[in-house]
Amino acid sequence: MQVSYRWLERHVDLSGVTPLEVARLLTLHVAEVEGVEPFAAHLSDVTVGHVLERTAHPDADKLSVCRVDVGQGEPLQIVCGAPNVAAGQRVAVATIGTVLPGDFKIKKGKIRGQESAGMICSVRELDLGDEHDGIWVLPGEPEVGRSVAQALGLADWVFEIDNKSVTHRPDLWGHRGMARELAALLGRELKSLDTSLPETGSGEPYPVRVETPGCPRYLALPIDGVRAEPSPQWLRLLLLAVGQRPIDLLVDVSNFVMLDLGQPNHLFDRRRLAGSIEVREAREGELIQTLDGEERRLTPADLLICSGDQPVALAGVMGGELSKVEGDTNELLLEIANFHGTTVRRTAARLALRTDASARFEKSLDPCLALEAAGHLVRILAQIQPSLTLPSPITDAGDWAVPSVRIALPGERVRGILGVDMRDEQIAAHLGALGFGVAIDGGVLTVDVPTWRATKDVTIAEDLIEEVGRTVGYDAIPGAKLVAEVAPPPRDHRRELVRALQDRLSGSARFHEALGYSFQSNDLLRATRGADAAYVEVINPVAEGESKVRRSVLPSLLQKLGPNLRQRGDVRLFEIGKGYLPERRGERGDPAEVHELGLALAAPRPAANARFDAGALPRLRGVLDDLLHVVGAPAPEWRRAAADLPGWAHPGKAVEAVTTGAGGGARVALLAAIHPEVTRDLEIDGDASGACVSLDAILALDRTVSDYRPVPRFPGVKLDVAFSVPAQTPAADVAKVVDHAGKGLVASVELFDVYAGASVGEGKKSLAYHVVLQAADRTLDDKDQRKYLDRLERTAAHQGLELRRE
Amino acid sequence: MTQVDFDDLQRTAAERIARASDEEGLRAIEREYLDKGGVIAGLLASIPTLEPTERREFGQSANGLKQAVQAALADGRAALAAGRLAAELAADDFDPTLPGARLERGSLHPLTQVRREVEDLFSSMGYQVLDGPEVELDYYNFQALNIPVDHPSREEQDTFYCDREHTLVMRTQTSPVQIRAMERMTPPFRVIAPGRVFRNEQQDATHEHTFHQVEGLVVGHGVQVGHLTWTLKNFLTQLFDREVPVRLRPGFFPFVEPGFEFDMGCAFCGGKGCRVCKGSGWIEFCGCGMVHPRVLEAGFAGRDDVDVSALTGFAFGFGLDRLVMTRYGVDDIRQFMGGDLRFLEQF
Structure with a gap:
């Protein structure tokens, strides 16, 4: 919303208060001012010129060559194409170098062979209106050589108010409301404004029937004897300053009253009405053509102004094409109504037709304002066109009451919340300046809210405390150290877990944390085989097909692999986030929330002779083991995962970690190679695996502190053992045999080679392990090692495993 | 008998050892004099052929020669080692500009890093960090926060609704955690709730439909406006590690009364006015205010142990993304969710 400094001055004396100071006062005490701009700054660069002489252009019929005095040096020769230019006129001259609206820079040049040292401007060229059928002949005798802005007193400043900061203030949607605030802040008087209705004739009041509670008040006033002519300059300039294009007197005055008092209004051509007005709810599917030329289909939630049964306006939003005021009318009907805010807002929102009128009505306007606006409009119109007459008294229809709110406000409460030491009388004075009626009785203020604040805005004591606080100024409130008896916050295991995982991953595991959207596109879900x-x-949704809220962080994480892999050799990503499961709902219908760590790793495919643990899946497995250890989870059992696999998982290459012991038994982590179709669709050109870890499952575990073992006092024996086994034998089973054969002496078993090739034979593979034998009470020797190997060979052979001894 | 000139032998050996340029040379000399069949062994072997009276003196001289040669060899080796050390220390084959081995590293998202700082600062002030659901009941996101059914901010263009009945929404703010905190905690308490929020907005360099907020709520007895300003000023001063000027001005949020916009002095121009602060010298930091009585009533509804009329509180909510963008100079908010490693690995 735009507010003009000069317009404000009609309502409050701003002498000595600069526009910047006004902006500061409004920002700190009333509403957010997003910008302060001089109005039509280019008018300061355009000079008042005096046309000394006009002669016809020797070579062009429609051009004139003028000698124009611009108050400096020799008169300028300017070629002008306007038919109305004449000697003796005062005109607006843009000299060489001036930049006009539209980034139009005036340059020296020749027009049909005649030098031209500037331009004589039209109203449109100065962005002051649409007239372009001739140059703008300046009124009166402004001083030659001064800027047009100064000479004509056009200088103005425009404040851009953030509409969001005044959504709760129906009274601030007009200049008078803003001026009322400034008057209170400056300690000045709000100028009086005569809004009484002039004497009317004794004709029949215009018949109005209101048949809906959505219209508490409807005023109708016939007006005769006015013509739609161009508005006077003062009116045009004020409208232009706040971004309104002047149209003609009737439209302009209607707009002026809305922008002045905040009360929308409408002028009908009375000759085109059927003799009565009816306000009713629209019928389902009923059509109206609004003033913008659009045909709108309505529902019973919308309100219509009808002439007879014929819709002539969409109440509170926009007038209809049917009763539009045409140029030649001199019989008008003024409508000033009060519509239910929510009803108007819904209609405007549903039709995507937010107008200046609907923006005001939806704030819940004061019904008393309607009559004031009627008087104001008639008086301004009569002042410009004294021929105006009012043939009959105003019709005042509808079921409305004067808004009335009374609030008991203990002075102590004001002081307590604001922390400012002020007497009850001072509180009363601040409220009084804003129009509140205040009586003090024994420490409690009885406050009557003025009608323009009483529709919705001010209802409780805290609302009044805000009024006092902002007029006093929040900078007057000193900071106060917050001391209260607060027990130290309890330990937050979830957050500790999240941090431990993040730190480990971004640290030694060298993963990068990425964040993915909660919304996942149908394309992505199809590509990750999760669409079902x-x-x-x-x-x-923001876009078609992006409506689904993620169940897991994996799909968006996997999506990030491909593009990154094209940039570099190794991509390691994780995200900790939430997923939502609609099939499990709480009592109130809220979906179950799962907290998940997702991991994704992609790298070029390992070479054929690379170690068995060089690929993405074993690398991720290593990371998972480390993470589970770090967060204190008991060592999990890893086993083939067959059921409950996410779509992105390769069904043959999936494992799950299940913890045993107290709180265990649930799947803590799932790890799988990425399904080949998924790597294809996501264009991951490499070896990729993903994993998800359930934070909820980890938190449910009985987590242990690290399982410390004393550092061995006696040296151990290191040896390597290799087996030739059937290709299907799980390496973990062989490791168990290696372990058990030690009868407690095996301190560690580490697989270091897996080999399947001609040398081990068809259907076989070779597994090789580093083994450390250790005893707590003595140094082991060759004899122990020999005994161990013998035992291992026997037990292995028992299970069909061949220990290869060389 | 043959006359042996031990002095000459010793001098000759010493000279040869001194001339030897490497271990190889020393070894050759060592072999020649000290090995079986060497010079000294030969001398000692000749003793039985001598006159008995000469044997003792000859033997002593031969042993003296042996010790002298051994000592000279040790000196020679020490000199060689010293020479090698001096040469190694004097070598100029080191290129000080060679790069170090590249350390593969991981990273934490910048939003996580700043969020942690925020959490830690508030934790140190006695705040508990709370979490709340991203898919939220309308009741918590709107109704209980004094945002009635017809409030403009509930328009579909702002809010993502999860059902036709509008009972579930993607939370548009972290404020619903205020109500959840009141439901399960007993005043006085202080909490913050960082998290992800959603608004139905078209994306561009400065707008996201998914972003992050930090909610703050303090409820107790005698909580005043001044406590709010002190708390936020104190927080910002610690976060930015410098004195941050702040100001309150009127702002409208349905769940606070009075409501404020909280501005901080522009760090880029020091308050003089620049492009970042649009010339005002101030940057909007957050919306905040004193908790609306109706919000307290909703949050503590049915609680016999809490006297709502005796409580006051303040609440604030600020955007984390903007804070991170300001700190690192990130110019496109979409990078945060983009997952491009060239962005992520810089943090």
């Missing part, structure tokens, strides 16, 4: 699952869905 149930999802929480938003009904109004």
Whole structure:
């Protein structure tokens, strides 16, 4: 919303208060001013010129060559194409170098062979209106050589108010409301404004029937004897300053009253009405053509102004094409109504038709304002066109009451919340300046809210405390150290877990944390083979097909692999986030929330002779083991995962970590190679695996502190053992044999080679382990080692495993 | 008998050892004099052929020669080692500009890093860090926060609704955690709730439909406006590690009364006015205010142990993304969710 400094001055004396000071006062005490701009700054660069002589252009019929005095040096020769230019006129001259609206820079040049040292401007060229059928002949005799802005007193400043900061203030949507605030802040008087209705004739009041509670008040006043002519300059300039294009007197005055008092209004051509007005709810599917030329289909939630049964306006939003005031009318009907805010807002929102009128009505306007606005409008119109007459008294229809709110406000409460030491009388004075009626009785203020604040805005004591606080100024409130008896916050295991995981991953595991959107596109879900699952869905997504709320962080994480892999050799990503499962809902219908760590790793495919643990899956497995250890989870059992696999997982290459012991038994982590179709669709050109870890499952575990073992006092024996086994034998089973054969002496078993090739034979593979034998009470020797190997060979052979001894 | 000139032998050996340029040379001399069949062994072997009276003196001289040669060899080796050390220390084959081995590293998202700082600062002031659901009941996101059914901010263009009945929404703010905190905690308490929020906005360099907020709530007895300003000023001063000027001005949020916009002095121009602060010298930091009585009533509804009329509180909510963008100079908010490693690995 734009507010003009000069317009404000009609309502409050701003002498000595600069526009910047006004902006500061409004920002700190009333509403957010987003910008302060001089109005039509280019008018300061355009000079008042005096046309000394006009002669016809020797070579062009429609051009004139003028000698124009611009108050400096020799008169300028300017070629002008306007038919109305004449000697003796005062005109607006843009001299060489001046930049006009539209970034139009005036240059020296020749027009049809005649030198031209500037331009004589039209109203449109100065962005002051649409007239372009001739130059702008300046009124009166402004001083030659001065800027047009100064000479004509056009200088103005425009404040851009953030509409969001005044959504709760129906009274601030007009200049008078803003001026009322400034008057209170400056300790000056709000200028009086005569809004009484002039004497009317004794004709029949215009018949109005209001048949809906959505219209508490409807005023109708016939007006005769006015013509739609161009508005006077003062009116045009004020409208232009706040971004309104002047049209003609009737439209302009209607707009002026809305922008002045904040009360929308409408002028009908009375000759085109059927003799009565009816305000009713629209019928389902009823059509109206609004003034913008659009045909609108309505529902019973919308309100219509009808002439007879014929819709002539969409109440509170926009007039209809049918009763539009045409140029030749001199019989008008003024409508000033009060509509229910929510009803208007819903209609405007549903039709995507937010107008200046609907923006005001939806704030819940004061019904008393309607009559004031009627008087104001008639008086301004009559002042410009004294021929105006009012043939009959005003019709005042509808069921409305004067808004009335009374609040008991203990002075102590004001002081307590604001922390400012002020007497009850001072509180009363601040409220009084804003129009509140205040009586003090024994420490309690009884406050009557003025009608323009009483529709919705001010209802409780805290609202009044805000009024006092902001007029006093929040900078007057000193900071106060917050001391209270607060027990130290309890330990937050979830946050500790998240941090431990993040730190380990971004640290020694060298993963990068990425964040993914909660909304996942249908394309992505198809590509990650998750489209069939149930999802929480938003009904109004940002884009078609992006309505689903993620169940898991994996799909968006996997999506990030491909593009990054094209940039570099090794991509390691993780995200800790939430997923939502609609099939499990709480009592109130809220979907179950899962907290998940997702991991994704992609790298070029390892070479054929690379170690068995060089690929993405074993690397991720190593990371997972480390993470589970770090967060104190008991060592999990890893086993083939067959059921409950996410779509992105390779069904043959999936494992799950299940913890045993107290709180265990649940899947803590799932690790899988990425399904070949997924790597294809996501264009991951490499070896990729993913994993998800359930934070909820970890938190449910009985977590241990690190399982410390004393450092061995006696040296151990290191040896390598290799087996030739059937290709299907799980390496972990062989490791168990290696371990058990030691009868407690095996301190560690580490697989270091897996080999399947001609030398081990068809259907076989070789597994090789580093083994450390250790005893707590003595140094082991060759004999112990020999005994161990013998035992290992026997037990292995028992299970069909061949220990290879060389 | 043959006359042996031990002095000459010793001098000759010493000279040869001194001339030897490497261990190889020393070894050759060592072999020649000290090995079996060497010069000294030969001398000692000749003793039985001598006159008995000469044997003792000859033997002593031969042993003296042996010791002298051994000592000279040790000196020679020490000199060689010293020479090698001196040469190694004097070598100029070191290129000080060679790069170090590249350390593969991981990274924490910048939002996480700043979020942690925020959490830690508030934790140190006695705040508990709370979490709340991203798919939220309308009741918590709106109704209980004094945002009635017809409030403009509930328009579909702002809010993502998860069902036709509008009972579930993608939370538009972290404020619903205020109500969840009141439901399960007993005043006085202080909490913050960082998290992800959603608004139905078209994306561009400065707008995201998914962003992050930090909610703050303090409820107790005698909580005043001044406590709010002190708390936020103190927080910002610690976060930015410098004195941050702040100001309150009127702001409208349905769940606070009075409501404020909280500005901090522009760090880029020091308050003089620049492009970042649009010439005002101030940057909007957050919306805040004193908790609306209706919000307290909703949050503590049905609690016999809490006298709502005796409580006051303040609440604030600020955007984390903007804070991070300001700190690192990130110019496109979409980078945060983009997952491009060339962005992520810089943090």
